[in-house]
Amino acid sequence: MPLIKWRDSYSVGVAKFDLEHKVLVELINNIYSIIRNGDDQVIPEYEVAELISYTQAHFKGEEEAMEACGYEFSEEHKKIHAELEVEVLKFKEQLENFSDRVVSDLYLFLRNWLLNHILEEDMKYRECLNTCEDTRKRNKKISGYRHKTIHQYPFS
Numbered sequence: 001m002p003l004i005k006w007r008d009s010y011s012v013g014v015a016k017f018d019l020e021h022k023v024l025v026e027l028i029n030n031i032y033s034i035i036r037n038g039d040d041q042v043i044p045e046y047e048v049a050e051l052i053s054y055t056q057a058h059f060k061g062e063e064e065a066m067e068a069c070g071y072e073f074s075e076e077h078k079k080i081h082a083e084l085e086v087e088v089l090k091f092k093e094q095l096e097n098f099s100d101r102v103v104s105d106l107y108l109f110l111r112n113w114l115l116n117h118i119l120e121e122d123m124k125y126r127e128c129l130n131t132c133e134d135t136r137k138r139n140k141k142i143s144g145y146r147h148k149t150i151h152q153y154p155f156s
């Protein structure tokens with residue numbers, strides 16, 4: 001199974017969220033690499049915890065932006081985020097009952113979990129957020145962090 005490769009077509013047009021989505025791709029790829037390359041007893045607990053907390057902070061940021069821009073479907077999008085959070089917590093449980101059989105299923109789950117959400121749901125806010133003054137301010141905030149590595153990127 002190949003790792004997730006970021007494509008320009010995944011861009012939601014908001015620099016801050018594209019950057020965060022790239023970090024999520026990296027976190028998921030790391031988890032898969034650890035599972036694939038490690039022995040059967042390796043459970044990437046730290047990385048999964050990192051994925052969960054990064055996801056929660058990212059969702060919160062998206063929700064704030066959608067509200068600030070008056071996005072019509074922000075309530076619906078929030079519900080989807082809440083469901084995705086439940087799913088990723090279930091993933092964590094499954095990982096605790098780790099077995100060979102579930103490894104590729106779990107990776108597929110995370111891969112689809114992220115890519116489907118970006119491509120189907122996040123794309124819907126693209127136009128609204130891109131014509132919003134608040135987005136310009138958010139994007140301006142990240143320009144100062146260009147020289148830093150992706151993991152040092154703060155959420156504020």
Ligand SMILES: [Fe+2]
Nearest residue numbers: 062117121122
């Ligand atoms: Fe989202």
